[in-house]
Amino acid sequence: MSKINGATLMAQSLKQQGVQYMFGIVGFPVGPIAEAAQKVGIRYIGMRNEQSASYAAQAAGYLTGRPGACLVVSGPGVVHGLAGLANAQQNCWPMILIGGASATHQNGMGAFQEERQVQIAAPFCKFAHAVEHVHRIPFYVEMAVRNSIYGRPGATYLDMPDDIILGEIDEEKVHAAATVADPPRMQAMQEDVDKALNALESAERPLVIVGKGMGWSRAEDEVRAFIERTQLPFLASPMGKGVMDDSHPLSVGAARSHALQEADVIFLMGARLNWIMHFGLPPRFNKKVRIVQLDIAPEAISQNVPAEVALVGDGKAVVGQLNKALESRQWFYPKDTPWHAAIAQKSAANAKQIQPMIDDNSTPTNYYRAFKDISAWLPENAVIIGEGANTMDIGRTQMPNRNARLRLDAGSYGTMGIGMGFCVAAAVVHPDRPIVSVSGDSAIGFSGMEMETVCRHRLPVKIVVLNNGGIGGGIAEFPKNEPPPPRVLTIGARYDKMMEAFGGKGFYIEDPKDLRAALDAAMAFDGPALVNVRLHHAAGRKPQQFGWHTS
Ligand code: ADP
Numbered sequence: 429m430s431k432i433n434g435a436t437l438m439a440q441s442l443k444q445q446g447v448q449y450m451f452g453i454v455g456f457p458v459g460p461i462a463e464a465a466q467k468v469g470i471r472y473i474g475m476r477n478e479q480s481a482s483y484a485a486q487a488a489g490y491l492t493g494r495p496g497a498c499l500v501v502s503g504p505g506v507v508h509g510l511a512g513l514a515n516a517q518q519n520c521w522p523m524i525l526i527g528g529a530s531a532t533h534q535n536g537m538g539a540f541q542e543e544r545q546v547q548i549a550a551p552f553c554k555f556a557h558a559v560e561h562v563h564r565i566p567f568y569v570e571m572a573v574r575n576s577i578y579g580r581p582g583a584t585y586l587d588m589p590d591d592i593i594l595g596e597i598d599e600e601k602v603h604a605a606a607t608v609a610d611p612p613r614m615q616a617m618q619e620d621v622d623k624a625l626n627a628l629e630s631a632e633r634p635l636v637i638v639g640k641g642m643g644w645s646r647a648e649d650e651v652r653a654f655i656e657r658t659q660l661p662f663l664a665s666p667m668g669k670g671v672m673d674d675s676h677p678l679s680v681g682a683a684r685s686h687a688l689q690e691a692d693v694i695f696l697m698g699a700r701l702n703w704i705m706h707f708g709l710p711p712r713f714n715k716k717v718r719i720v721q722l723d724i725a726p727e728a729i730s731q732n733v734p735a736e737v738a739l740v741g742d743g744k745a746v747v748g749q750l751n752k753a754l755e756s757r758q759w760f761y762p763k764d765t766p767w768h769a770a771i772a773q774k775s776a777a778n779a780k781q782i783q784p785m786i787d788d789n790s791t792p793t794n795y796y797r798a799f800k801d802i803s804a805w806l807p808e809n810a811v812i813i814g815e816g817a818n819t820m821d822i823g824r825t826q827m828p829n830r831n832a833r834l835r836l837d838a839g840s841y842g843t844m845g846i847g848m849g850f851c852v853a854a855a856v857v858h859p860d861r862p863i864v865s866v867s868g869d870s871a872i873g874f875s876g877m878e879m880e881t882v883c884r885h886r887l888p889v890k891i892v893v894l895n896n897g898g899i900g901g902g903i904a905e906f907p908k909n910e911p912p913p914p915r916v917l918t919i920g921a922r923y924d925k926m927m928e929a930f931g932g933k934g935f936y937i938e939d940p941k942d943l944r945a946a947l948d949a950a951m952a953f954d955g956p957a958l959v960n961v962r963l964h965h966a967a968g969r970k971p972q973q974f975g976w977h978t979s
């Protein structure tokens with residue numbers, strides 16, 4: 429009779445459930461799981477810190493629709509992986525963290541790296557459990573996968589003690605599990621669909637906010653049909669960018685604040701009125717704003733602002749219902765309204781305000797001048813990753829997304845350090861697309877060691893560091909006999925040389941006139957490359973902010 433061990437059964441179960449990628453760091457006791465994963469055809473990427481591996485797993489989950497796996501050692505490995513669980517929970521992205529654990533017969537004895545792992549993972553997870561029998565591994569993997577992608581997606585955790593990983597049983601004793609089907613697509617009540625359209629029809633200043641729930645539900649065809657049919661102005665959330673083409677004439681992206689403040693009816697599609705959307709409250713929103721809300725999670729409805737109409741269901745299915753209902757209506761939002769005119773006027777004024785910074789060729793450069801070359805260089809099909817404060821916020825407005833799920837950033841949790849993990853995930857999931865990450869110099873520091881990972885795995889990602897020498901900006905010169913101020917980082921630090929140290933290509937740019945050529949050379953290079961762009965230490969969002977922290 430043939431025997432199977434826990435590691436192999438874990439790998440086979442993940443494979444059966446459509447988990448294609450595993451990111452992690454091996455060591456006691458999880459090494460055999462990584463080896464077994466490779467044997468069954470799961471792509472295993474060994475990384476340098478569990479945080480990055482856990483970020484990679486959830487990005488792979490969001491991009492593929494099946495959870496990514498993250499494999500970590502016991503104790504400290506699991507603790508580092510919590511960063512990813514928390515980020516995945518906040519972003520509603522699916523992942524499975526698999527933590528090694530000391531052997532069950534040593535529980536409570538002070539074993540090597542012993543920790544109460546299920547307990548510490550549970551607050552960040554939809555499902556967290558220890559595996560206590562080898563034959564039940566398929567059961568737990570099915571549970572973890574199903575919980576991660578059904579309903580509101582999120583993180584799950586499985587604890588794998590050493591004796592379960594190495595434990596052997598007769599193959600016929602294994603309790604097989606069913607394969608988790610793709611999530612069922614729930615529809616809203618027809619009555620609510622009609623109410624939603626009535627509310628939108630009654631609006632004077634309507635606005636659709638498209639969130640990453642629509643990206644996750646792969647609703648881009650339905651959302652595009654809905655906007656074309658209704659002609660409603662829309663705003664993309666940071667990672668909802670690309671569900672609708674950013675360059676669409678109905679995008680209010682360039683007049684975001686104005687549109688949010690003045691809209692009288694907002695259709696919230698797979699997005700939340702959390703801090704990113706200023707809670708939907710005054711002064712950033714109209715006090716009397718009426719909300720039509722589409723979300724897969726009923727408990728998300730009416731968060732911060734009561735919803736007038738609730739469409740609880742799957743984004744793709746429900747917008748499909750709306751489109752169907754629109755077939756029997758004549759209504760669409762007219763082109764020549766004061767609302768359209770006000771948004772156009774505000775967009776033009778905002779564009780005028782930043783134009784001088786775009787045109788400013790002085791050295792060291794500013795964000796807008798750098799993004800002028802970066803966005804002209806960006807291929808249309810690129811996955812665009814952004815992290816950092818101004819780097820991310822300005823980058824979001826200056827780097828357009830043409831298609832869904834091509835924008836990854838610090839997201840709902842505001843996590844800096846996701847960039848390298850997201851690069852790795854995007855590169856393995858989309859080997860056919862350019863992967864471009866634009867990081868601040870502080871942000872790249874959190875996970876910079878993963879440059880070794882991208883070089884070792886020959887992932888040809890292109891990283892741009894906008895280097896202002898500090899957290900939110902540095903100083904012109906280090907004080908001679910004083911300690912560096914808390915926010916300050918090394919002036920002109922050579923992150924490009926780090927990339928070179930591991931076999932990639934690095935470029936260092938001081939004068940913006942050299943930037944475009946370096947970007948082109950980086951793209952042409954058949955491997956990972958980093959373009960390190962020296963920025964003015966006080967570069968900011970608005971021209972008048974120059975010098976605000978130079979003293
Ligand atoms: P954003 O940052 O883009 O506003 P959030 O992560 O804040 O997005 O909100 C996304 C919302 O989308 C969450 O409330 C989540 O419950 C919801 N969501 C997730 N999956 C789906 C789906 N399949 N259909 C509709 N809504 C979804």
Ligand code: MG
Nearest residue numbers: 869870896898
């Ligand atoms: Mg900085």
